[in-house]
Amino acid sequence: MLRRNVLPDVPRWAALAAYAVPLVTLPSGLWRIALVAGLPVASEPVRTGWGVAYVLTLTAVSEGLALLALGLVQPWGEVAPRWIPLIGGRPVRPLAAAIPALLGAAVLFLLSIVVGTVQSNSLASGSLTNSAAQEVVLVACYLPLLAWAPLLAVSAIAYYRRRAPARLK
16 A cells, blocks of 8 residues: 555655654644543643644644655655646656755754753653653653654655756765
8 A cells, every 4th residue: 555656766665754754743643632632641731722723733734744745755746736836737856845854854853852851851840741641641642753853854865866866966
């Protein structure tokens, strides 16, 4: 099933990395949805209108950005879909996809360091959760996010190496 939508010249490891990106973001998104739904995943659920909107928007944007990694291995990453205004049906330049993906990977790497440090301090102080079970669920849901940056980076590098003209490689 994995090879059905993947371009034939994409290495299997690159396709697996690109397909893994949305999967590693999914647990944290599900945790945030559980938080908004009032499930006991944290010490306090998010109940305010703006808080709920922020959490749900963060979840949707994160998963949407993660799904863009599939463009690095599927046909719509080489030729823009026709429904996209101005660029629909045109070839995607390799750098137009590789540079944003690599910049995204760099930002994700920096965010993982900063947010990971802050959240580990919050976990150590016990301000995020009431129980050890909640801590385990939180860590289990957010730990896969650490793989997002390297998976995106290797997918972008494989995309560029496959698509760039020989003189630029």
